[in-house]
Amino acid sequence: MNNNNHSILEEQQANWFTKHFVVSHYLLNRMIVLSINVLLLTFLVVMNTQQEISAAKEYVQGNLNQIKKSIISLAYRNERYARTFSKQITRLQASQTSALVDVHYYPELNEFGFNRNIYASNLLNGSLIGAGKPTDEIKKETNFFPFLDDLWSQQHQNSIKYNYYYISHTSKYFYLSTKYSVSDFNTRKHFFSTSLYTHYRSDTNKQYQNKEGFYFTAPYTDYITHEKVITLKSPVYKDQQVIGDIGVDIPIASLRRAITLPRNFKAYLTLFFNNKAEDSQINVLQGSKTALGPYLTMKVDIDDQNAICAHLSILFFLSVVMQNIIIGLMIIFLLNYMYSLLKKYRFQKNHFQLEAFSDSLTGLFNRRIMEKILPKLINEYQDKKIAISIIIIDANDFKTINDTYGHDIGDKALTHIANNISHLSRKADIGIRLGGDEFCLILPQCTLDKAKKMANRLSIAISNSRFCEHKVHTSITVGCVEVATNESLSYALNRADNVLYQNKKNKNLLNI
Secondary structure: OOHHHHHHHHHHHOOHHHHHHOOOOHHHHHHHHHHHHHHHHHHHHHHHHHHHHHHHHHHHHHHHHHHHHHHHHHHHHHHHHHHHHHHHHHHOOHHHOOOOOOOEEEOOOOEEEEOOOOOOOOOOOOEEEEEOOOOHHHHHHHHHHHHHHHHHOOOOOOOOOOEEEEEEOOOOEEEEOOOOOHHHOOOOOOHHHOHHHHHOOOOOOHHHHOOOOOEEOOOEEOOOOOOEEEEEEEEEEEOOEEEEEEEEEEEHHHHHHHOOOOHHHHOOEEEEEEEOOOOEEEEEEEOOOOOOOOEEEEEEEOOOOEEEEEEEEHHHHHHHHHHHHHHHHHHHHHHHHHHHHHHHHHHHHHHHHHHHHEOOOOOOEOOHHHHHOHHHHHHHHHHOOOOEEEEEEEEOOHHHHHHHHOHHHHHHHHHHHHHHHHHHOOOOOEEEEEEOOEEEEEEEOOOHHHHHHHHHHHHHHHHOOOOOOOOOOOOEEEEEEEOOOOOOHHHHHHHHHHHHHHHHHHOOOOOO
16 A cells, blocks of 8 residues: 555544644654653652652651550559549558558668568568668558559550559658569669659659649659659649659650551651750660651650650652652553553554555555545545545556456556556545556545646556556546535546546547
């Protein structure tokens, strides 16, 4: 099939998008495809990265809120224990009771106390630690401790490790929920005279006297365990006077257990506990990759002085971006591969369609185009008031050539006519082999006078040139008509056939 006819058929088969948006120039087409791929990749990476940043912030913020929720839950529970214990002390007058358990004195340490790990006969769950010799008042107060054991034995679902204690300001002792080992059973007798004890007492520190129910201390090093801890304290009252505090020690290190982030996520995260009043900061989690580059900051306030803060390194998002680029490239590769398969399928489909509309000998269209393509095309031209002419072409003495020189020479004669039709016609013209030695040429934007001139050129070109090694010439007879307004293709072809018949009869090639 010649190139003109090929392009006409493609134009008829092209959809609206192809006609308006597909660029035929190869280099420009590739640049547009490449630009679309880059824009698509950028869009995918940006959208995915924004989602990752939002998800990461929500993920970390959720962990911080979970830590706060656990701490606040402990604080409210501790406040309830202090109120309950204050009421119990009022009901149980220590002066009217005898000692519940033995309180041991350690002269070499100048300390007193008991520990179930040391004294198996002691049925209390906690440990008592105090400075100096135990007084009778202290021994009688051991009757309060079972009540504390009952309070503290109420286990709660909590991911944070914690230890309860009661500290008596009047009698200078600790009652601890934890069973400390022998090596830890040592308060260092000067504790109750240290600034650490004085600073965090609820009855003497003005910062905590205004707190209702409970308060948080700044992070400090525990006197007994030597761990970095934050303490929740609630005052215990007797006769409207503060006589002690019930507290909960939360080791800072234990807050790591409340972090449910994946291991690779933690590598980019720094988590720390911050106290505004004392301008102190204690690391909970130190990511190995947070020291490099900027970071994203998140914070959850525990109270007006303490906060849990997090720094998420920008390196985390860079790693996410690289992953998104790889994923985006894979998606684009897959899309391009699918597009290439679709393009290949469409090419094959068009190729088969072209073969179906093509005459295998001459390369012109065959009669099928008269049914599928031309009626619609002619209607479009008529709607636009564009003139259309038709030339019917018939080879002269074709049977004589076949009988004299054989069918091979006859085929060459037909090919010779078709080649001249293709060579002399315009890109918009449509050449058709109607069958046997009969051809047709559709001429859009062409009046009858121009069609006659075209037919004359064809006749001269075909008859004045040789097409084989024999001294054989062929000629044609034509019939030209201009399609009238609202005239159908079949009717116009019949008129052209009639003109051709008259020209055959009169041996006048261009007579109408």
